[in-house]
C-alpha cells in the first residue's frame with residue numbers, strides 16, 4: 403500500500419552511500435538515479451520506489467505493519483504538546499541525548515519513525531530500516547530531518563560491517579521468526595565501542611495468554627478485515643469494562659475478567675487505543691522474553707557495560723573496543 407504523493411527523501415550523502423553493500427556479493431553499491439542502487443560487480447539492482455530504496459522483494463510477514471503505519475501515520479509522533487515517544491525512548495533504551503548527538507544511528511524496524519524523530523531531535527543522523535512499507539511513512543514524516551529510510555530486513559541488512567555508532571530496535575525483534583538470531587545479527591554492523599539497545603516484550607507476566615489464543619486466528623485475517631472488526635470490538639469491550647466498574651461489589655472483578663479474556667488496549671485516546679490493539683492482534687510472530695535470556699545473548703556477543711531500561715525488557719550493551 404504505497405503512499406500516493408511522491409516522497410522527498412534528499413539524495414543520499416556520499417558517506418552514507420559508502421556504507422551500502424550488495425546483499426548478494428557484498429560489493430559497494432552505486433547510485434543510479436533512474437534504477438536505484440546497482441551492484442557494479444554482480445549487477446543486482448535495488449529499485450528506488452516512491453523515493454525509498456528497496457532491499458526486499460515484498461513485505462513478507464510484516465504486511466500488517468505496512469497497513470498499520472499507513473493508517474496511523476502520525477498518531478504516536480511527538481509534537482509541541484506531546485512528548486510521549488521521547489518518554490518511551492528514554493525508558494526503553496536508557497539512552498540520553500549525549501549518547502546520540504553527532505552519532506550515526508541505525509533504527510531497526512523504524513515503523514512510522516516515532517523514535518527516529520526523537521533521535522534526530524537529539525542531534526543524531528539516523529538510518530531507519532523496516533521490512534514493511536512503513537519505511538515510506540517514516541521517510542515522509544521525517545523528510546526535514548537528518549534521516550534516511552530503506553525497506554530492508556534485519557536478517558539481510560545492506561550495510562558494511564562496523565558502520566554504526568549506535569543501533570537500537572524498539573518493539574521489533576520479537577516480531578521476527580527468531581528473536582535471538584535477530585538480536586545477534588546486529589552486532590556485526592556496530593562499531594567497536596558502539597551501543598546496541600533492544601526493547602522486547604516481557605515474558606514475566608502471563609496476562610497475555612488469552613490474547614495469544616485470539617491472535618492465532620486474528621493474524622490470519624486480512625489487515626483491513628481485522629481493522630474493521632476491531633473498530634467494533636475495541637469500543638465495545640472498552641466501554642463494557644468502564645461501565646462494569648460502576649456496578650457495586652461485583653463490578654470491578656467482572657471488569658477485570660472481561661479485560662483478562664478479551665484484552666483491548668485501555669489508553670484514553672480512542673485512536674491510540676485502536677492502534678495499539680491492532681498492533682497486538684495483527685502480527686504473525688510475537689515472542690516474549692526475559693532478562694536472563696537477553697543477557698545470555700549479549701554475553702555470547704561479548705557485550706560489556708550492560709544496563710537495563712525502566713520498562714521490561716530493555717537491554718543496552720557496549721561492543722568492546724578491539725585490543726591493538
Ligand SMILES: C[S@@+](CC[C@H](N)C(=O)[O-])C[C@H]1O[C@@H](n2cnc3c(N)ncnc32)[C@H](O)[C@@H]1O
Nearest residue numbers: 464467511512513532533534555556572573574
Ligand atoms: C510494533 S512495530 C514497531 C515500530 C517502531 N519501532 C515503534 O516502536 O514505533 C514493529 C516494526 O518492525 C518491523 N519489522 C518486523 N520484522 C522486521 C524485520 N525482519 N526487519 C525489519 N523490520 C521488521 C515491522 O514492519 C514494524 O514496522
